[in-house]
Amino acid sequence: MSDEDETARRWSSMGEEASVPAGAPIGARFQAARRADRANPAWSFETGWSQAAAVVAEAAADAELLALLEEECDGRTTPDEGLLVELVAATDRLQNHLAGVQATFVEELLERRRGSMGVSRTRDELALRLATTGYAAETVVARAGALAGAPDVAEAVRRGCLSPRKADLITEATDELGLAQARAVQQHAVVFGADHTVPQLRRELEAAVLAVDPAEAERAREKAVARRRVVREPARHGMEWVSALLPAEAAACVYTAVDGLAADGAADDERTVDQRRADAFTGVFEEILATGATVGGVVVPDRQGRRPVVRVSVTEPVLAGDEQSPAVLHGYGPITAATARRLAAGGVLEQSRYGGTGPPGAGGTGPPGGAARRGLFDPMNEVLPPARAPGVPDGTDPERLVNWVHARLEWVRRRTGGGGARHSNTDTADTTDTAAAGAGDPLTVMVGELGLVACDSYAPSRRLRDLVTGRDQTCRFPGCMVPAWRCQLDHIVPFDPQVPAWAQTVETNLQCLCAHHHQGKTERVFSVERDSRSGITTWRTRTGHVYTRLPERVDLSALTVQLRRDAAAIWTGEDVDDVFWWDDPPEDMTPPPVHLLDERDILPGGDVLEEITNQRGNAA
Structure with a gap:
């Protein structure tokens, strides 16, 4: 029995059908169907199907449907159970439709920013505006570009019958195929995906791609292998997922080894097999960090001048x-x-x-x-912390800091009537003895009188690196969570060779940025300021949007x-x-x-x- 016949059968079982013109607005058709339902003696709130439910099920994902859903949300009427199910499904169609609309706007933005750098910076700006991760923003940007080249898939998303996740699967699976082969697989997948789950669609796509072009499927696999990676995903209660995208044979190797280590448990071992697998997996890497090398003797390299530790x-x-x-x-x-x-x-x-x-x-x-x-x-x-006294620099303005330190040294020189030895290119120990400034050492003045740690070189010293990475903990770009030990140390006010290094490589003028966001700042896609007292960084984009990043709490x-x-x-x-x-x-x-x-x-x-x-x- 076809869907149309099944709908007609259900309607006839409810008694008199609603009589409205076919082209009437959905609101009018819905109200007429609801009146017909209520007039039927067999109708109840527990009804599994109704004429009103049928109207919603066939409604297009558009503004009229949204208005109907908003009206139903106010609670003035009580829908039957069948209608409730269709209202939920209609909401899902609208979400799919809006994802398609969003992709249209993103694609237009990309058209105005042609080139790979335009894609990268659009991703960063959308991550800021949507208050989401760079990965999530990259998914939105990639989806827009992919749907622009897959009209059948884009139309299915706009109609609401295909979710964004399913659309992503289809476009990713057909990305390496020729135009004719890709179009054929996409049309097949759109029909299949409307009534099947994401895992079912993924398996169907694998079979379809292998069937339509085996040679291209092998080339696509080689490219997929190049995207292998390991990621962390925080969970609740002090737990975290560690996931790896690997070639299937490599994943089988990892799991077989972990499963083998966990296979035999002692009689008094109360752990489940899943717990033993997790402990065996962790133990491999605990041993590497403990010894500083793998079983094969590969030494774990230093990061930020230190051996990696947790x-x-x-x-x-x-x-x-x-x-x-x-x-x-x-x-x-x-x-x-x-x-x-x-x-x-x-x-x-x-x-x-x-x-x-x-x-x-x-x-x-x-x-x-x-x-x-x-x-x-x-x-x-x-x-x-307490505010600095008026006129006392905080290290965020190198030229002001130079003037203040030189003035202070001159004052001490005149007071003591002596000169001073040059400072060494090292961090100076904390001191409160302001007379030490008589030695003519700017670093001594900065530590002893300003409480600022600095070094007289472009590259920060180990002490300064430890200080800044411990303070920042992560990349300081809003929303970025790359750990500080994997980041680069950025001079917030760009380093100027004409200005003394000790006035620039100072803790309040340094921040941790991942390589990606450091490059964006260097290219002046973003500008940033850091308030030394609060630790808040303020980022501005070329479009005039302003975003802030609060300091990490330890x-x-x-x-x-x-x-x-x-x-x-x-x-x-x-x-x-x-x-x-x-x-x-x-x-x-x-x-x-x-x-x-x-x-x-x-x-x-x-x-x-x-x-x-x-x-x-x-x-x-």
Whole structure:
């Protein structure tokens, strides 16, 4: 029985059919069908099919259908179950239709920016505007270009009968085929894909491509092998997916090895086979990080001047067990305090100068170890350090910094009546002895009086690299999550050989950028400024759009206190804006007492962050 016959049978079973002209607007046809349904004694809210449902099922994906769905959303009428199913399906058709409309606009934008660089920069700008990842924006851009060359697929998407994901599968599968072969496979796939799932369509496409052009299929496979990669995808509860796109035979090799390692479990091993596979997979790479080399003797190269390690940032109170604020696993995000303490057991501790989210250089930036612990909670205490005095440079303007340092050195020279030795091309140790400026060393002045770390060369020193990568954690382009250790260090104000290097290669004029976004900044596709006090970077595009990137938080103590207090207020129903945290909080909200370390020892001016690296390859 055809679909038309089945629809007619269903309609006839409901009694009198709605009588409206065929060309009437969908709203009029829908209301007439609904009246006919309600007039039928057999109709009920549990009806599996109705004339109104049939009208929605046949409606085109357009503005009229959208208006109908909006009207049905207001809750003034109660649809039957069959109609509800069709309303859901109609919403899906509209989403598909809008994806096609979006592709049309993206393609027009690409036409105005011809060339590979236009594609790349359009991807970056759309990622900013849509507040999405570069990968997601690249998918939108690639889809637009592909649909422009696949009219049958584009029409199916615009009609709403093919999802964007299915359209992507079809265009990707036929990308390497000749025009005639591609068109034939696309027409076949459009019909097949309308009623089949994505995995079913993928298998059908594989068979169709192999059948229509075996030689081209082999060439396409060689190109696909060149796109092999490994990616990470964060999951909840401190978990993460690691996925690899590999040739099928290589994937079989990996899984066979992992499955073999996990096959035999001891009698008292309570792990499932899936858990043993995961542990065996992890163990291979833990051993590589622990030894610094593969089984075959290939040495793991240094990154940013250091051997690759997994890093965690945690405050001393959390490490001591006195607080339960989340720690930060670099490259992933927040993890529980208990997890951080377990990892720290075998880790190496490195004290960091950053005690909060704010930048250094003008006083402590710690979390609420000071004001928040002693009085009213102000989340800005965690974010902003004290402002610099008027006229004191923050290192973001090299020429201003040069003038200030030279003036300071001249003042010291006149005061002491002496000259000064030249500085070495190394970072200078922190000092508060301003008389040391008499040695004529700009780096000494910058560290001792401005609190700024710099070096007198274009390439940052190891100390400066560690400082900036630890501060930034990821690429500073909005939305980009490439880890800092894989990034390049960028001079925010471009390096000028005519200006002393020590005034440019300074922590407040450096940021981490991945190679892609570093190149975009170099080509002036984007411009960027960084506020040294807040750590916020502001990006501007050629179209005039402005985007900001907040600094990464490595200390979540303030957030923890704030949310617990808000939860207490919700629980009690009282306004606690002017209540101290320790003023009779609910019993389950009481913070643990300090007992392992004296607070005065661990909070000299804010919590001290600890960077933990584990020589066994574990995060700590």
